[in-house]
Amino acid sequence: MNKREKIAELRHVIARYGLPPDRSPAPLGHARADGCLGGGLRPGALHEVFAQDWGAGGFALLLALLAASGRPLFWVRPDYEALEHGAVSPQGLAELGGDPRHLLLVRAPHAREALAAANDILACPHVGALLLEIGGEPKCLDLVASRRLTLAAAESGVTIILLREDADAAPSAALTRWEVGSAPSPPFDDDWGNPVFEAALTRHRLGGLGRFRMRWDCEKGVFADPLRPPSHVEIPHREEAA
Amino acid sequence: MRQRRIMAIWLPRLPADRLIRRRGMPFDAPLVVSIKTGNALTVHALDARAEQMGLYKGQALATARAMVQPLHIVSADERDDAALLEGIAGWCDRFTPLVTPEPPDGLFLDITGVAHLFGGETAMLALVTRKLAAQGFAAQGAIAGTSLAARALARHAPGTVVPPGHEAHSIAPLPIAAFDCDEKILRALRHAGLKTVGQVATRLSSELAERLGAAFVTRLKVMLGAEEKPLQPRRPLPDLMAERNFADPIVTEEAIAAALLSLAESLGGILEREGRGVRLLEAVFFRADGKVERIAVRTGAPLRDARAMMRLLQQRLEALADPLDPGFGFDLIRLEALLAEETRPATLSFDSAENARWQVAFLIDRLTARLGPDRVQRFVPQDTHIPEAAGVAVPAQERDCGEELWMAKRRPGDPPRRPLRLFGRPEEVSAVALVPDGPPMRFRWRRRPFEVARAEGPERIAMEWWRSPNGMTRDYFRVETREGLRFWLYRDGLYPGSGPASPRWYLQGVFA
Numbered sequence: 001m002n003k004r005e006k007i008a009e010l011r012h013v014i015a016r017y018g019l020p021p022d023r024s025p026a027p028l029g030h031a032r033a034d035g036c037l038g039g040g041l042r043p044g045a046l047h048e049v050f051a052q053d054w055g056a057g058g059f060a061l062l063l064a065l066l067a068a069s070g071r072p073l074f075w076v077r078p079d080y081e082a083l084e085h086g087a088v089s090p091q092g093l094a095e096l097g098g099d100p101r102h103l104l105l106v107r108a109p110h111a112r113e114a115l116a117a118a119n120d121i122l123a124c125p126h127v128g129a130l131l132l133e134i135g136g137e138p139k140c141l142d143l144v145a146s147r148r149l150t151l152a153a154a155e156s157g158v159t160i161i162l163l164r165e166d167a168d169a170a171p172s173a174a175l176t177r178w179e180v181g182s183a184p185s186p187p188f189d190d191d192w193g194n195p196v197f198e199a200a201l202t203r204h205r206l207g208g209l210g211r212f213r214m215r216w217d218c219e220k221g222v223f224a225d226p227l228r229p230p231s232h233v234e235i236p237h238r239e240e241a242a
Numbered sequence: 243m244r245q246r247r248i249m250a251i252w253l254p255r256l257p258a259d260r261l262i263r264r265r266g267m268p269f270d271a272p273l274v275v276s277i278k279t280g281n282a283l284t285v286h287a288l289d290a291r292a293e294q295m296g297l298y299k300g301q302a303l304a305t306a307r308a309m310v311q312p313l314h315i316v317s318a319d320e321r322d323d324a325a326l327l328e329g330i331a332g333w334c335d336r337f338t339p340l341v342t343p344e345p346p347d348g349l350f351l352d353i354t355g356v357a358h359l360f361g362g363e364t365a366m367l368a369l370v371t372r373k374l375a376a377q378g379f380a381a382q383g384a385i386a387g388t389s390l391a392a393r394a395l396a397r398h399a400p401g402t403v404v405p406p407g408h409e410a411h412s413i414a415p416l417p418i419a420a421f422d423c424d425e426k427i428l429r430a431l432r433h434a435g436l437k438t439v440g441q442v443a444t445r446l447s448s449e450l451a452e453r454l455g456a457a458f459v460t461r462l463k464v465m466l467g468a469e470e471k472p473l474q475p476r477r478p479l480p481d482l483m484a485e486r487n488f489a490d491p492i493v494t495e496e497a498i499a500a501a502l503l504s505l506a507e508s509l510g511g512i513l514e515r516e517g518r519g520v521r522l523l524e525a526v527f528f529r530a531d532g533k534v535e536r537i538a539v540r541t542g543a544p545l546r547d548a549r550a551m552m553r554l555l556q557q558r559l560e561a562l563a564d565p566l567d568p569g570f571g572f573d574l575i576r577l578e579a580l581l582a583e584e585t586r587p588a589t590l591s592f593d594s595a596e597n598a599r600w601q602v603a604f605l606i607d608r609l610t611a612r613l614g615p616d617r618v619q620r621f622v623p624q625d626t627h628i629p630e631a632a633g634v635a636v637p638a639q640e641r642d643c644g645e646e647l648w649m650a651k652r653r654p655g656d657p658p659r660r661p662l663r664l665f666g667r668p669e670e671v672s673a674v675a676l677v678p679d680g681p682p683m684r685f686r687w688r689r690r691p692f693e694v695a696r697a698e699g700p701e702r703i704a705m706e707w708w709r710s711p712n713g714m715t716r717d718y719f720r721v722e723t724r725e726g727l728r729f730w731l732y733r734d735g736l737y738p739g740s741g742p743a744s745p746r747w748y749l750q751g752v753f754a
Contacts, residue, residue, distance in 0.1 A: 054727050058662050058754020072602050086663030086752055090621035090633035094648040095658035096754060100621045101648070104638055106609055107617045117609055124605045126598035184695065184726035192696055193657030193720060193728060195754040216754065219654060 023157055026067050028214075029222025036201055036210045037176070041067055044157040045175040046150045051165040052198075055182030057085060057133075058096075059197050060163040062216055062223070064131040065098050067159035071128025073098075074121050076106040078114045081133050085165060096195070097218045102128070111138035115145055122152035122160060133163040137170070146172040169202070177203035183213055188229045194218060196226060245406045246470065247357065249367060250392035251349040251374070251383040252400070253330070257287035257323050261316055263378045269314045276303050277318040286318045290380070320346070330374070331476055332534040335526065336574050337370065339480060342473045348396070350389050350473055363403050377532055386412070389473055390464040394420040394439070409467025414440025421461065427454050439465065480524070480578035482516070484509040491530040491571025498527075498572065502555060505577040506548035513582060519544020522581035525555055527566065528574035535566060539611045542603045542639035544585040550604060551577075554611045561612045599642075606638045615639055623648055627703055629718075629750065630664055659701075659720070661730045661751030668748035671731065675745075681719045682731060687749050692729075697721040700733070720753070728753035 025040035034040050041047065041063060049060040064073055075088060082088075090100035106121075108114035111134050118132045132149075134141055146162075150173040153160045162174065169177060179200045185192035195216040201209050214223045253259070257275045262268055272295060277286035283303035292313070297306045307313055324345055331343040337360070340352035353366065360366035363385050374381035382400030386392040391409040395402045398420045404412045413420070416439045418431050430453065436442045442450070443466060451459045463469040484505045492498060502525060513519055523545075524538040539554045559566055609618045619635035623646050626632060633648075651659040673685035681697030699719030714735040722728050730751035 053725065054729075054752050055754065057752070061662065062754065071598075082666065086661075086665045089629075089660060089662055089664040089751065090623070090648065091629070091651070091660045092658065092662035092664070092751070092753075094650045095652055095660050096662065097650075099648065100623075100633065101646075103621060104606070105619045105621070105635060106613065107619070108613060113613065117613065120608055120612075121605060124601055126601045127605070182726040182728065184724070185722060191655065191657055192722060193698070193753065195658075195728075196726065198726075218650075218652075218658065 026069065026159070027222075028063075028066060029217070029220070029224055030212060030214050031225070032210065033199070033201070033212045033214065033223065036204070036208045038207050041159065042175060042206070043067060043159045044154050046146060046153055046160050046162060046173060048162045048164060048169075048172060048174040048177045048203075050167065050169055050177065050179045051163070052179055052181030055195070055197055056165065056180040057163060058195050058216075059178070059180045059199060060131055060133075060161050061093070061098075062096065062195070064129040064159070064161045065096075066222070067161070068102065068128025070099070070102065071126070072104055073102050073128050073131065074104045074106060075131045075133070076108060076114050076117050076121065077133040078108050078111050078135075081135055082107070084135055085133075095218065096216065097221045111136075112140045115140055115149075118149060118160065119152055122149065122156055122158050125156040125158065127156075127158045129159045129161065131161045131163060133165070135165045135167065137167050143171050143173065146174060150174070174203070175205050176201060183226075186227050186229070189227055245387055246352060246354045247363065247385060247387065247406075248389045248392045248473070249351040249353050249363075249370065249383055249385045250389065250396040251334075251351065251370065251381055252393075252396040253327075253347045253349075253374070253379050253381050254397075255287055255289060255380040256327065256347045257318055258289040258292075259379045260323060260326050262289065271312040271314040272297070272310055273314045273316065274303070274306055275318050276315050277320075323347075328476075329532070329534075330379070333528070333532045334370070335477075335534065336528050336576075337366070339477070339483070339578075340473065340475050342476055344393070348393060350392070352473055352475075353385070367401070367403060387467045388464050388470045390461065391467055394422070394465055397422070407467065409465070410443065413465055413467075414438060414443065416440075418442060421458075421465075423458060423461065427458060430454060478580055480580050481582040482509065482512050482518075482520075483576055483578040484512065485574060485576035488571075488573050488575075491568075491573045492575075493568045493571040498566075498568070498575070499552075499556070501575050502577070503548065503552050505575060506551040506555075509577050509579060510546045510548040510551065513546040513579065516582070517584060518579075518582040519546045519585040520551070520579040520582050521545075522579070523551060523554070524578045524580050526576040526578060527568075527572045528576070529568065530570045530573045533569065537562075537566070538580070539607075540615065540639060541607045542610070543600065543607075544583045545604075545607075546585070554607060557608055557611045603642075610637070610639050622646060626706070628706065629660065629703070630666065632660075658753060661728075661753045664751045665749070668732070668750040671747050671749050673731070673733075673747035675733075679717070679733075681721060682747060685731070685747060685749075687729075692723045692725075692727070694721045695724045703732075718750075 023043045025042050027034050027040035049056055088105055093100050106117050108117055121127055121130050149160055179202050181198050183196040183198040185196055197214045199214055200211045213226050215226045217224045258273050272292035273289040274285055274292055275287040276283045285299055285301045285306055288297050295310050327343050331341045334341045334351055338351050338353050338356050342350040357363045357366050360369055367383050367385055371381045371383055382396055384392050384395035384402040386404040386409050387406055391413055394416055398416045420439055447459050522540050524536055527535040537558050539558045606618055615637040618638045620638040620641050621633040622636055624631055624634050671685045671687040673682035676683045681699055682694055684693045697719050700717035702717050704715045716732040718732045729749055731749050734746045
């Protein structure tokens with residue numbers, strides 16, 4: 001083996017270092033996004049959702065809902081989140097097609113306790129998914145912490161969604177990073193108000209990046225492309241629509 | 243019913259002993275603790291030296307001062323004395339779990355069936371008083387079949403151990419002061435020429451009841467062992483327990499962990515035999531210097547696995563604000579199952595769903611042990627239309643994944659009618675509406691302006707008048723801003739209504 005081959009092999013090892021073992025991914029339902037992700041959201045990995053605006057919270061919960069697929073879903077948040085971003089409403093989850101009976105809310109006093117609780121939850125392989133919500137930029141959430149979460153998730157196969165509001169992207173061990181905001185409902189849609197997101201996949205350790213507009217289908221419980229205007233209706237193009 | 247055996251302990255100089263213990267050495271002059279009764283200062287307690295000089299309890303302080311010079315006088319602190327008595331009762335837990343403090347200076351220990359562990363009743367009484375004396379307390383006690391008999395003997399014939407059924411005989415020679423009742427009754431007894439308990443007991447009870455009241459007759463009967471009023475235990479009795487004494491007090495963390503594990507194993511064994519599992523577990527650490535620390539953990543499902551119990555305890559210990567301080571070491575550690583429930587025998591379940599449920603329940607226990615029950619929650623639907631009350635969060639330990647179904651408010655195909663996140667305290671916004679009772683056109687929230695692109699409403703929700711009589715009606719609007727943010731706002735009260743001239747708007751929730 002010559003030097004170049006050796007280096008190539010080492011590069012390959014380094015590139016795959018710390019990646020979760022292969023498990024069948026949870027499809028999002030949005031064809032282009034699933035294509036980018038290689039079939040869907042990979043279980044047993046850390047996925048970060050950075051909020052561009054208020055929509056990101058919903059997006060992160062829906063990702064966790066897909067990953068949990070009927071198993072217990074833990075939502076861990078420090079106390080200040082309820083004041084800052086509102087308390088979790090089980091009725092709201094039911095409206096989106098989720099089942100609040102599977103939702104377990106863990107309220108930690110601070111970010112540090114939230115991280116400790118998250119590590120405990122990740123150790124239990126029978127948990128469906130974990131949504132960890134940490135706003136701002138607490139010191140304890142550093143590269144080491146995110147590395148620890150990644151390892152714990154890989155060990156048990158529990159998917160963890162880390163929701164970051166009011167925070168800038170920092171180096172982390174996450175498998176994917178999303179930057180997400182709300183998008184307006186299409187102007188022709190009379191039943192407006194279904195969740196629509198502008199989601200950018202800005203980091204992905206296993207594949208391509210992309211930018212998607214995704215609509216949540218409350219009936220089927222999957223993401224989908226935004227509605228297309230009905231062909232027989234003329235749409236006055238006032239402003240840039242979907 | 244089995245005859246009970248009660249040990250009464252009397253600490254005659256408790257307030258004075260407390261002061262000397264705190265000082266670490268005796269005072270230079272005889273010590274008197276004073277208390278204000280009526281308008282005069284009187285002697286509340288005194289130390290041995292003051293007693294030898296002829297001072298006594300209840301004496302006027304001025305007289306005491308005149309009799310003895312110099313005198314160290316401290317005013318009484320009854321709250322501290324009560325706390326100390328409670329602490330001593332906790333220390334006595336090492337002899338029997340049934341300890342009842344009797345303020346201001348007495349204790350009852352129900353030693354039914356435990357005396358043989360300490361070498362018999364006489365030896366046990368000597369042991370308790372000796373150990374208390376070693377800690378600097380003047381203590382005397384007695385054992386009898388009823389609490390009042392033991393109490394009277396502890397005060398007037400310390401060291402007596404009455405054989406079962408011989409209360410009347412042992413009590414008879416005591417002076418009538420042993421009744422420890424109203425001075426008026428004592429005076430009446432003296433007047434009648436009755437000087438000892440035995441003489442009083444010879445009178446007909448109807449005679450006594452007529453003159454001195456029925457309460458006195460009951461008291462007499464209890465003292466003579468004919469009746470018993472049950473003791474109120476200080477703490478709930480554990481269903482099961484395991485304990486271990488250490489000849490050398492243990493200090494190191496490893497030793498404590500090893501001791502806990504072995505206790506958990508023996509408790510687990512008992513639980514297994516009884517077919518029960520623990521729901522409320524308490525570890526009690528008796529420090530060599532008398533301090534007692536208790537650590538309790540609650541479990542969601544009946545538990546009997548020693549390692550699982552151990553992990554819960556350890557998690558609780560790690561979460562303590564001020565860590566467990568062994569001081570000079572623990573000489574007794576006890577593990578109590580305060581609440582044990584029937585369970586099916588532990589068989590290895592091949593049902594993976596059952597196994598998964600159990601694992602998640604255990605995870606919930608661990609999180610609860612660390613964070614507290616009100617921080618690990620599950621939601622239960624409520625039959626109300628008030629949005630913030632629609633789902634109540636309850637401790638996840640108390641409630642399994644429920645049967646109650648959640649119904650979406652929207653019709654199939656409709657967008658969500660309720661937001662995913664609700665503000666517990668709706669936030670006031672300044673909004674402008676185009677028509678008086680129409681949706682807002684633009685509003686300002688958290689110092690940011692928003693323009694409403696689409697709105698739907700109003701959905702009128704009236705507050706429940708049977709709960710809050712002055713509750714207002716709220717008109718809710720679902721709005722989408724130009725940027726695509728979806729909010730839930732409401733206008734407070736009817737418009738124009740009787741309220742303030744301009745309606746107030748609140749933002750209550752954020753849709754996904």
